[in-house]
Amino acid sequence: WVAPWNAPGAPGKFQLKINGKALKETFGTKSATWHWHDGGMVKVGTQAKLALHDLTGFEGRCEAILFCKDPAFKPSNDVAALTKFRRQLLGLPENPADGGQFDLIVSGGGLAGTCAAIAAARNGVKVALVQDRPVLGGNGSSEVRVWPEGHTNKDLFPHIGDIVNEILPPIKKGNGQVFNGVAANYYDDARKLKVVKSEPNITLLINHRVIKVETEGEVITSLLIQSTLNSRQYRLTGKLFADCTGDASIGFKAGADYEYKVENLMGSTNLFNVLDATNKEEVLACECKDKSALALKCDIGDYNQPFPRCPWALDLSDKPFPGRKGVKTFGKEGLQSFANMWYWESGFDKDQVNQIEMIRDHNFRAMYGAWDVIKNVDKMYPKHRLGWSAFIAGKRESRRLMGDFILDAEDFKKQRKFEDPAFPCSWHVDLHSPKKEFKNGFENNEFVADYTRGVEYQYGEVYWAPYRTLYSRNIKNLFMAGRCISVSKTGLGPVRVMKTCGMMGEIVGKAASICIKKSTNPRGVYTNHIKELHELMRKPGTARA
Structure with a gap:
């Protein structure tokens, strides 16, 4: 895995043991990309005990083990061909099974998606929550271990943040220091799962990933999801969809307008x-x-x-x-x-x-x-x-989906007011770049970041961002919450912290309930029902329809 940098050695070496005996071949030594590595010939019965033996302790990796009777056979490294071949070997059906029909399908089980699902469900919406990890919380889970930031329950709509605080562990160290990278129990994955599983209107699909988005014109009709455990596929049909994936994966696959340029990104x-x-x-x-x-x-x-x-x-x-x-x-x-x-x-x-x-x-x-x-x-x-x-990276920036309003840092600094205030922002205009003191010798491969600070990156007080940043401008039934909402590159700085993202989710869930009750779409909530949305925003997060 260090081959892309032409680094010496092979830290990911491992062996395959069959019935306790290691093969002669050492794996993890041959290529900079994912590939099939020939393990040689072995005599084996219809049943055998397989084990991977890590030889280094340094991030070895293996995706699949294949036995074949033909010594001349070489499996393809092409993803499409390999996917088809693998499904055939596993005896999986060619077409996905029916995964059900829903009012709202939320993709991404970070704080944004989890709060969106809960808020919608409590307001009478039938929800599917799709998450490709075994836990909820995203960067705020025990897998990534970033402590959620952002002020909640602020004046104007003091109940926005109720659900965020309901699912998060209320623990902080002294002097305001947060729990980054500490023991797993501090992130309380079970707490988030318990709240979601207690909601009768939520179908929770953990360990599932969206692999295809199906559309008709400017409307998403269904998602194809695949289990990350057994590769079984399902089609979920929905009226509304919420992209809470961070990378805007749903919007991207649906053809939604987005911005993303691979340069000067936050790492x-x-x-x-x-x-x-x-x-x-x-x-x-x-x-x-x-x-x-x-x-x-x-x-x-x-x-x-x-x-x-x-x-x-x-x-x-x-x-x-x-x-x-x-x-x-x-x-x-x-x-x-x-x-x-x-x-x-x-x-x-x-x-x-x-x-x-x-x-x-x-x-x-x-x-x-x-x-x-x-x-x-x-x-x-x-x-x-x-x-x-953490073996899963905590991301900060990638695709941003464009809505009817694109929020910029200047809006924060000038305290621009909107008729559709939706979620409070409190983090400064926080943008990252390589820290100059540590760049020497690692240009284009920097590994330590700096952050923006000073008066020009502050905006003085809590700022209420507009609802129009939370739905797509060209995909009619697509909401978004999290770091993939409709903001400019500089506008991402204040909105991307997790508690703020969670509050976006609360708004999306409440807005989705209006869409279902009023037979409208996300834009229709803004044009015709913003007062109803604000009424819902004044109710406690525990309130039910």
């Missing part, structure tokens, strides 16, 4: 943390695969935590980076500036949709390269070890 982050082996509480909470061995070692007083050299990672041996001795980053140094930090960020000039695996892997190379230098070059923290790292 993606893979958070990580560090644990102290002398701290028994941290050891017991460790999410490491070798937790038992670690605990036993510490119990006998051996706290040393060696770390191997990583020649395939970023070579930072003669470079400054956050956490290195003598280097201050935003006023912090040492481990305080190394772990759990948002600014380990990359992909500023990469496609955040189609190159996200490479972006994530570059974050890994930065993390491992920095820790290698700290441990083996600078000889610091001999009793500390990497504890956890």
